[in-house]
Amino acid sequence: MSDSSFAWFGMTSEALIAHLRQLADELEIVERGTTPLASKVLINDWALARRTVPCLMGIPTGHPKIEDGSPLCSSGLYYLDESRGLARSFSRWYRLGRRVAPEFWNQKIKSPQ
Structure with a gap:
């Protein structure tokens, strides 16, 4: 796994x-009912918002929920290695075919067929 696979995160693959x-471990602790360590950060006047994250767009084949030939926009992308033809979104692994x-x-x- 090369560090360049995570270049847009600004960290090495090992750090990511x-x-x-650590995130998964902390979520398991909270799920068991234990309160996490108190953060020094307080956020006032907060609201839920959305932001853009890297993802894949394409035409899947063999997706468990999307019909073959229908467009796909993946969940957030965590791994991309074009040389190995692999990508990992939050939801699943993908084999990479032709890139556009x-x-x-x-x-x-803009102009659907």
């Missing part, structure tokens, strides 16, 4: 893996 493991430029999807969304 460790961070995600983002303009392909910009054009397709």
